[in-house]
Amino acid sequence: MAQSLFDQFRRHPITSQFAPSAKVEALRVQLCFDADGSYIRLLNERGEAVEPDYQSYSGALRNLLRALQQLHERNGFVIDWENPSAQLYLHQYDYLLDYVRHCPVVIDERQRPITFGNEPGELRLEIKSNADTGDVEKPNEQRLDARVRLLVDGLYEDDFLLINERHVLSEGRVIEVNEVGPAFNRIPLFDTSLAIADLTKYLSLALSNIDNLQVEYDDYRLLTTGTEPILAQPCLIFEKIDADQSLYVRVTQQLPQTDAGFLDEFDLYRYADINPLERTISVRIVERQPLIRLVDTVSQLIEKHTVKEKGRRKSQGQYIVEGNLFVLPEDVAGAFIYQELPQLLETFQLFGAEKLKQYRISTYPPRLNLSLSHGIDFLEGDATVSFGDQQLSLLDVIRQYNQQRYVQLSDGSHALVNETYIRKLERLFQKSKKDKVKLSFFDLPLAEDLLEGAVAEATFQKSRTFFTGFNDLSGKKPRLASVQATLRPYQERGVQWLEHLHEYHLNGCLADDMGLGKTLQTITLLSRFYPKETLPTLVVMPKSLLFNWQKEVERFNPNLFTYTYYADHRDLEEACQHHLIFTTYALLRNDIEKFREREFFYVILDESQNIKNVQSQASRAVVLLQAKHRLALSGTPIENNLSELYSLFRFLNPAMFGSVDQFSHNYLIPIQKHNDPDVINELRKKIYPFLLRRLKKNVLTELPDKIEQVLYIEMSDAQRRFYEQRRLFYKENIERQIAEKGLEQSQFFVFQAFNELRQIASIPEAKSDGRIESPKIETLVEQLTDAAANGHKMLVFVNYLAALERIGEQLDLQGIDYVSMSGSTRDRQRLVERFQTDPTCKVFLMTLKTGAPGLT
Incomplete structure (x- = not known):
């Protein structure tokens, strides 16, 4: 048995061109590239290509030469027509690169040295x-x-x-x-x-x-996990009608925002689902229905019109199938279009309908006609849709389409209408009394897209002055109220935008990037009306911003009198004697019965994402407030879900989206479930006049580009062992819990596992009674020490209080002055002022939850 083992490893005789050399030359390994990839050349000291025998060398060079020799021997009898030069490409034999890494001299094609980097x-x-x-x-x-x-x-x-x-x-x-x-x-x-x-x-x-x-x-985010697959949509393409009047129909599948046939031409298994509202790119796995099944579905419907009652095929009316292409004779095509196509249109998209004119399919595009009168925040009247000289009521068009997927015209022809067009009509027009329709004021720009220019101008002449007024703002010289600050041009335009909304008694959200001066623009707007205005303005904000607003008003317009409705200082009667009342979302929620009885000039929500949950008490409270004008301020108007947009505009302009169910049916489901690009564009256009957002990189061009540096920190041996021990513990227990209780009832335990493992990765001291130290904190303190020595100030955000304490201890040891803020910190404004004004205070430590909202 021992002899058999040695036989397995005994070296075979050399049979190739490689032979031992009497003189051992120093070798250099050269990485070369051609159109097919990267390969290795071996050069002597004179730069000449050589083929030395591995037995003359040692170490990594010997291993590389031996591997090359074995590959040449193995491939010597193989003819590769795609690689006639017989190069050994590194993408085919990637293990060779591991040998190259340890060779003494590695060079490129220009004889320059090559090293192997340690950082990924x-x-x-x-x-x-x-x-x-x-x-x-x-x-x-x-x-x-x-x-x-x-x-x-x-x-x-x-x-x-x-x-x-x-x-x-x-x-x-x-x-x-x-x-x-x-x-x-x-x-x-x-x-x-x-x-x-x-x-x-x-x-x-x-x-x-x-x-x-x-x-x-x-500013899009790429989402690669947790995304749902996307199912390709079946579609029919009417390609042509030939000289024999035969109709060519192709069955295929399509993805949104791609051409019909794109999936046939390219092998896609990932789809980039771009959502411009949420600023995300979701990577979704492409799922296709078996093409043969779709072809069979269409084939079975065609068969109904080619078989006699006795079951024998007609001598005439034969059709041809070539893969996914049908060639239908005229009589079969006519029956298929009139009797089967409406059914298919429930699941199939249609392309090339303009080629069906001879089958009495109307090719006229639908044209919307309106005769409306103005109401308070809507228009009401008659609406019809024309197909050439045929005219039907809008409500009849929608009803027919929903029943039979086409519109029957009075001359007997059929109008095939795009479903997107019908759904848009349903979203824009509501049935009113006596077959009249009603159109919201906020939908005028969308309805205008469906009308011809002259018709739109005549129909909406009275209402469109508000929307066209935005285009005139840039041409007007701003006449702003006096404040103790010089506004930047973009801030002047922001105040003009706010004043335009004010003039038309409409409300909006100023959604500028953090640090662009939303507070200053708001103070400038209010300074136009006070002290003449007698009604107070209520400003609602997170607790951490109360003192920030006080300081900003004192700085920019000390003539505005303010009252902070907070803690024991909560006399609403006295507060209403001031121009501005500052309070928090929590206090507004608690004292809503008092606040709802008062009338305010403005109600302003700072960090308005605090009302993002439409069912929350804060969201319900703000809509009860009485105010002539409303304004929202937020750097992140939508954080996670489109329903947050509904909650925001329910406060600003309640008539914009109707009920929650209407918003869900018209926008939420089409966008979040189907990512419908037409609905996304429609929603963007609808909210565009009422939401102003500017980013730093667009308006502050003098600022340097943001630089992001990621430092990868290896766990210590003790930390790694501890992490692995807890990971295995949770893995075993999670699997058991899911088996016993199911995933739904095990979610809290799963969350607990993720949270603890995250803590061990970041701050293992917290889970090991201080026995295991965090390499991350060690590296962080090194970075902070270097930056402080160079005179820089730094903000450090952490997830866990234990990290806040540990970093503070290390900064104390280094003699670096700092301030620290968590949820229990009382006098936050004092800390902010010290960090901003004290040159010796170099570091501001804070938890993410405390420091994230709007601190300036």
């Missing part, structure tokens, strides 16, 4: 707007520039070459990246310019071909 890299797809379209035929088309960049140590490197799925060569270093997949050598193709209309197709193609790719596009 990350490939990121960067997409930016391009002002120069470069397209003569489409001069107004917005275009984007896209390129894949390498991020290493917080810095971008653009000049890199891909070695294999996990390694790139950049600036003389081999960098390891997350595995990008077998299509790695096609990544450079994604450095291109594209029309913004093609972004969904481009990203879907990129994400389907490149694994672990991060995307940077404007």
Whole structure:
């Protein structure tokens, strides 16, 4: 048995061109690239290619040479027509790179030395707007520039070459990246310019071909986990009618924002679902129905019109099937269109309907006609839809479509109407009395899109002055109230926008980025009306902002008298003798019965995301307040869910969206469940006049770009053992709980597991009675010490109170002055002022929950 073991490892005789050399030359390993990939060349000291025998060398070089020799021997009898040069590419034999890493001398094609980096890299797809379209035929088309960049140590490197799925060569270093997949050598193709209309197709193609790719596009977030698959939509394409009057119908599937047939041409398994409202790009797995099943569905309906009653096929009326293409003779096509197509349109999308004119299918686009009179916040009257010279009431068109998927015209022809158009009519127009329709004032711009220009101008002449007025603001010279500050141009335009809403007794949300001066713009607006205005203004905010508002008013307009309704200082009668009343959401909720009896000039919600839950007590309380005007301030008007938008505008303009059920039916379900691009665009256009949002990078161009640096910290051995011990404990118990109680009743335990493991990864001291120290805090304190020595001030946000205490202890040891704020901190304004004004105070420590909302 021992002899058998040695036989297995005995070296075989050398049969190749590699032979021992009498003279052992120093070797250099060269990484080379061609159109097919990266490969290795072996050079002597004179730079000549050589093929030495591995037996003459030792160490890593010996292992590399031996592997190369074995591969050449194995492949010597194989003819590879795709690789006639017989190169050993590193993406085919990636283990060779591990040998190369430890070789003494590694060089590139220009004889420069190559090293292997220790820090991992990350490939990121960067997409930016391009002002120069470069397209003569489409001069107004917005275009984007896209390129894949390498991020290493917080810095971008653009000049890199891909070695294999996990390694790139950049600036003389081999960098390891997350595995990008077998299509790695096609990544450079994604450095291109594209029309913004093609972004969904481009990203879907990129994400389907490149694994672990991060995307940077404007302020969008890439969501790769927790997303639902997307089911491709079946569709029928009427391609043509030939000289024999035969109709060509193709069965295929389509994804939103892609062309019909796109899925047939490209192998997609990931779809980039872009949501411009929530500023997310959700990566969704593409699910397709078996094409043969869809073809069979259509085929069975066609068969009904080609078989006699006795079950024998007609001698005439034969049709042809070639894969997913049907060729229907005229008589079969007619029966199919009139009797079967309406049923198919319930599940199939339709393309090419304009080719069906000879089958008495109306090809006239629907045209909306309105005759409306003005109400308080709506218009009411008659609405009809015309197809050529045929005219029907709007309500009849909607009813017919919902019953039979087409509209029967008086001349006997059928009008095939786009479902998107019908659903838009349903959202915009409500049935009123005696077959009249009602249109909300807030939907006028959307209805205007459905009307011809001259008709729209005549119909909405009285109401459209409000909407067109926004376009005139930039041309007007601002005449603002006097405050003790010089407003930036964008702040002047913000105040003009607020005054325009005020003039028309409409309400909006100022949603500028944090730090752009929402408070200053609001104070400037109010300074226009006070002290003449007799009604007080109520400003509701989180507790942490009470003193901030006081200081800002004292700074910009000390002539405004304020009252802080808080703690024991809660005399509403006295408060109403002041111009501005400051209070918190909690106190407003508790004292709503007092507040609802008063009338206010303005009710202003700062950090208005506090009413994002439509069922919360705070959200219910604010809608009970009586005010002539309303205003919301928030840097994040929508944080997680579209229903937050409904809650915001229920406070601002209650008539905008109707009831919760109406909003859910018209917008929430189509957007969050189906990501309907038409509904998304419609909603954006509807809220656009009432929500003003500017970002720092767009209005403060003199600011430097934000630099993000990620430091990867290895766990200590003790921390890793502790983490693994608790992970295995929770894994076993979670599996048992789910088996016994189900996932629904085990969610709290799962959350507890995640929270504890997160704590161990961040602050193991808290879970080990201080026995295990955090490497993260050690690295953080080093960074803070260096920055403090260079005179910088720093903000540090933490998730856990234990981290706050531990960092504070370490800063004390280093002699670094700091302030610390948590949920139990009382005099927060004093801490903010000390950090801002005391040059010796270098660090502000705070919990995320305490420091996140609006502190300036």
